[in-house]
Amino acid sequence: MIPLKTILSQSASQRDPPMKARKHQPEHRFATRAIHVGQAPDPATGAVVPPIHQASTFAQTTVGKYDGWLYSRVGNPTRAALETCLASLEGGAAAFAFSSGMAAINAVITLLSAGDHVLCQDNLYGGTVRLFNQIVKRFGIEFSYVKPTPESLQDALRPNTRLVYLETPTNPLLGIVDLQACCAWAQSQQIPVAVDNTFLTPYFQRPIESGVDFVIHSTTKYLNGHSDGIGGAVICKNAADAERLKFIQKAAGAVLAPFECWLVLRGIKSLAVRMRQHDANAMAVAKWLAAQKSVRTVNYPGLPQHPQHALARRQQSGFGGMLSFDVGTRARAQRVVDRVKLFAFAESLGGVESLLAHPATMSHAGITAEERAAMGIGEGLLRVSAGIEDADDLIADLDNALKSNRR
Ligand SMILES: Cc1ncc(COP(=O)(O)O)c(C=O)c1O
Incomplete structure (x- = not known):
């Protein structure tokens, strides 16, 4: 029998035989690799989620010898x-x-x-x-x-x-x-x-x-x-x-x-499923916006009328969750921002929740109005980060917000 003292002095990985690391061949497709590469079950416990190694430093074996990890700035x-x-x-x-x-x-x-x-x-x-x-x-x-x-x-x-x-x-x-x-x-x-x-x-x-x-x-x-x-x-x-x-x-x-x-x-x-939904929602919102009289332009590479639609089709395997649209003036843009209920008016993008932004006063506030105009960024431009909510709810929210500009 192994004395208890010996068992307690061993690390978990010494006590239990390490789990056989599963191999993920390069032929595995994107969604599989997103879940498994670098994330084999933890050899010490079998946990299927990689542990958070919240440690700044790692004990070394002896002078000049260590077991892979030294200090978390160098590697963790x-x-x-x-x-x-x-x-x-x-x-x-x-x-x-x-x-x-x-x-x-x-x-x-x-x-x-x-x-x-x-x-x-x-x-x-x-x-x-x-x-x-x-x-x-x-x-x-x-x-x-x-x-x-x-x-x-x-x-x-x-x-x-x-x-x-x-x-x-x-x-x-x-x-x-x-x-x-x-x-x-x-x-x-x-x-x-x-x-x-x-x-x-x-x-x-x-x-x-x-x-x-x-x-x-x-x-x-x-x-x-x-x-x-x-x-x-x-x-x-x-x-x-x-x-x-x-x-x-x-x-x-x-x-x-x-x-x-x-x-x-x-x-x-969940990147693969999220991106598909971001893409589907952005497409639905872009198509709907393009049919609205109060919207002057819609910028979304997935729309056939986008000047680089063919290039986007060739270079990308999807069009993504980002789009922008122009309602003409700052006052009209502000009315939309003030009336949306589901969209948050915020910087950033790419989250599961839909966001609306006003580039002229947010991301591009640091350049002059003339520079913005030369780039095609008007005061009426709004940017959408389409989340993964139900697309019909997003469209209903925009429909309600745009009503104020239809009068
Ligand atoms: C395209 C792009 N690159 C880089 C950054 C900077 O990233 P972070 O805010 O994580 O520093 C941003 C932030 O909005 C971005 O939109």
């Missing part, structure tokens, strides 16, 4: 589970989880050095432009903002261009960037490409398959999907870049905390 088992899953879903060599989408973007930018130049598309998320122009620029990195086409990128190319930075679909007008065309041009110049894939997630768009080197996410949005955590991630195509990002993550330290990683992992398990 819950974070590793999320990163393994994300790398699989995007089809990358490795993934890195950060404390916010902005921290993820900052990590990619710190791969560069003073004197380097970045070619950015002209309509990026406002927070990205703020980071680039108001902080990173001070460290000697230059940014140009141009139309995301091979011709415009070529015209703005400099001898010191070291990165192309893209985002598709764009916010809030839902323009589509031709990733294959931009990547083909960038590859001909041997310049890596980064793309923010927050709006579509790997369920609808896998940029690495189009030639992108770095995929960025604000996991705050669809990957978490429940509006209860801030986070970010970078997934890279090459092992060499993975080493460099791993070093930046460890050295700069903006890591995602274990509980936040667990929340994102839980969100990702």
